[in-house]
Amino acid sequence: MENTELDLNLAETVVKKALAAGADEVEVLFSQGYESGVKLRKGKVDLLNEAQPKALSLRLYREKRAAVAYTSDFSKAALDDLVMRAMDMAVISDPDPAAGLPDPDDLAFQYNENLGIWDPAIGDIPTEVKVEMVRRCEDSAFAFDTRINNTGGTTFSTNLRQVGLVNSLGFAGTYKTSHCSFGLDAVVDDAEGKKQNGWWFTISNNFKEMKSPEEVGRIAAQRAINKIGGRKIKTSKMPIIWDPMVASDLLGTLAGSLSGDALERRSTFLIPFEGQKIGSDLVTLVDDPLRPGLRGTRPFDGEGVEVRRKNIFDKGVFQGFIFNSYTARKTSHKTTGNATGGIGSLPGVGVSNFYIEPGNVTQEEIIAGVEEGLFLTEMIGFGYNPVTGDFSRGAVGWWIENGKLAYPVAEINIAGNMKDMLSNITQVGNDLEFLFSISSPTIRIDNMTVSGL
């Protein structure tokens, strides 16, 4: 990152301006970063891009009336204008007793800056090195199987960012995060001329921890080959084995129903179940913002509140919703440090590093235990109703027969209700890897509806 350090003084100036203009409570959230991408397709550099995005968001309250304004122009004139616009907008909002900054006691006046999420070396990777790595990745996919005849390209992306937060309660904090990634879409033509793709990737906060290009290319190719000749299966109820990618996706879907925001908007099926056991004994879901070196790691939340590790589900018991300060006040709870900071919007609520505690069986053992069922490797569509927990997605995978993968399946749909699905988790694998901020090992869920023929 080109010698750019966020200027906390600038943010403090904006806070003071807003207070002087008549605001009661003020917060400035701002970020500045450097990002770049190199895309290679069929051996040729297809895209080079580079940018230094920045944004400043002002949240203020005037007699408990909220307003948010943002700008990417940090000039004095623009910042003066920002304050005036926000003050004008606050007049339009209705007063809300729950509105406002967090309680001072909850703020993270002291926080750990060394969480392993900053690797400045990511900003200095020479373009030639990136090109060489993505070339090796693509080459290994083509070399894996001659049927791989095309790719959607491989992009090496880097992202460095500094976030700063200053409020009128005296909080001033900042931290830096970085990550780099590349992923490959390998394409194959199957016998009927239908094209199939396989995608795989590596992403890390630290350059040295990226997976080898060859490994990524090989897995992408294998995933494409695996889809050749996919067919429908008969409509019925069956156990589904979720590979870590799709299981992580499922946890991400559930995460939206855990927020105080969803509780307050009455848009989560979990409303009646606080403190109750609704999942199987295997369901222990952890939210850990302080686990070092991961995508969801952060020293304080999106409004400067202290963060901590917690079990949201403990052996199947739903421990309670997660909150930012607003949704906590609105529903008579305490904030859990789960505010997500939005540029240009009021803070939201979200998990940090969220995962299911791994078990002690391997994926092979889980598959071996299924007489007839589906090994799920991909989902398409977004079919989830958080209000009822009804879940329905298009699916791709393998038919399992007598504990073995029999043939690929496609154009099918899987459906169930999230509450039933949580109670029907009958096995959890030992293969937890933190691929995303939301991660899962392989899991088995019984009695799901599969629609096909």
Add this chain to the structure above:
Amino acid sequence: MTTENAQVALGFFQTRYGIDQNILNDLLAVAMSRGGDFAELYSEYRQTSLLNYEDQAVRQSSGGITQGMGVRVVQGDSVGYAYSEDFSIESLKHAATTAAQIANSSQGKVNPVDATILSGANLYPIEKPTIDARALEKLEIIRRVDKAARAHDPSISKVSVIFADELKRVLIATSDGRLAADVQPLFTIRASVIAEKDGKRERGFKSASARRGLEYFDQIISPEEVGVLAAKQAVTNLSAIEAPAGVMPVVLGAGESGVLLHEAVGHGLEGDFNYKKLSNYSDRVGEKVASELCSVVDDGTVPHTRGTLNIDDEGNPTHYNVLIENGLLRGYMQDRISSTQMSVAPTGNGRRESFRKYPMTRMTNTYMLNGETPFDDLIKAVPRGLYCVEYGGGQVDINSGDFVFIVTEAYMIEDGQITAPVKGVNLIGNGPDVLSKVTMVANDFQLAGNGGMCGKNGQSVPVSLGMPSVLVSSITVGGTAA
């Protein structure tokens, strides 16, 4: 002749940031300093505003301004891209130098930009953009939506309404001497409703969106209608039964069912996927890809519609583009790179999310042309199946053409009659396969007026869709009642 919009936008960037033709020419020269086929400067100034109304109170009033210039240098189909968030000469030159890195020869050709800019009709003349309307006027509309939704049924327990709008000024200059500019208004209103009864809880949505001013609510749809439609959906879903699972005939209702076209064929017909031969429709122009009852167009010129643009984000005028005619594939949507690669003319489908992103081939308003059969005949033809009315979005796997879409309002058809509402419906299929199974097309064409967004490679742009009701003879319904 130039459109008034173009003149306004041109003047805006000149007055506010001093961006004149000399500066544009200088920047294009920097962008082309290492060669390349062409370079393009995309300047944008976007004002946004949002009112969030929940539980009969304005919970959030927010707004912002984003501005900047994106610089693209193209050599073959390779792209160098960089942007600056301010209009200082130093910063703009830095972006142009960065984007130039993609090319690897000597100074490329730059034709000075021409002062005579793009001419054409303004497709969204507006007296007063919503962004300039007073918040109280918008609030009045929001309150009417809210009131109508709450009054619809005692089971309604929660109503939220969002009014979001923007005004975008763009200025595009290219190294082949083209200068284009536009002012693009857009608003969206969304009502979300929760209904609760006997321990059951369901939701309903309705959105409306257009490139129009507040007169929309007098002329097209009233705020009350928006509220009632959202409430009705939530209440209907309270009594909905579990959806059947398996293969059956499905009647896709007029208007919003256009999401089928969008997912099933639209994405697969985007030029970039096709010159790279990544789509299931690659190399198939002239072939039969749908039932002969199906004619599908992408039309960026429907006045005032959400997906409509006077010029696309590469400065090309939008068009009425025939994609499928009586079941035969006629052509693809094209942006500048894909059209060059395929040696055809651009179709005005080069779009981008903002100056921070490079343009790709994207849809505008995608719809199926009207048929001749009365709607009732479609329903009567189905012994047991589904009638789908409203949707919650979808997704397609471009390579295989397999798609899924979510139906948020659907009914059983039994013995040729519409009966019980069903919930949790997903439709899954393969694009070419499903379109070949369209056996009846009704004469009730509608363009959906809702606020759809289309995502591709992390970029989101507003689009519209439409179609008449159609009968698909068999499609997999992903329900729970196996």
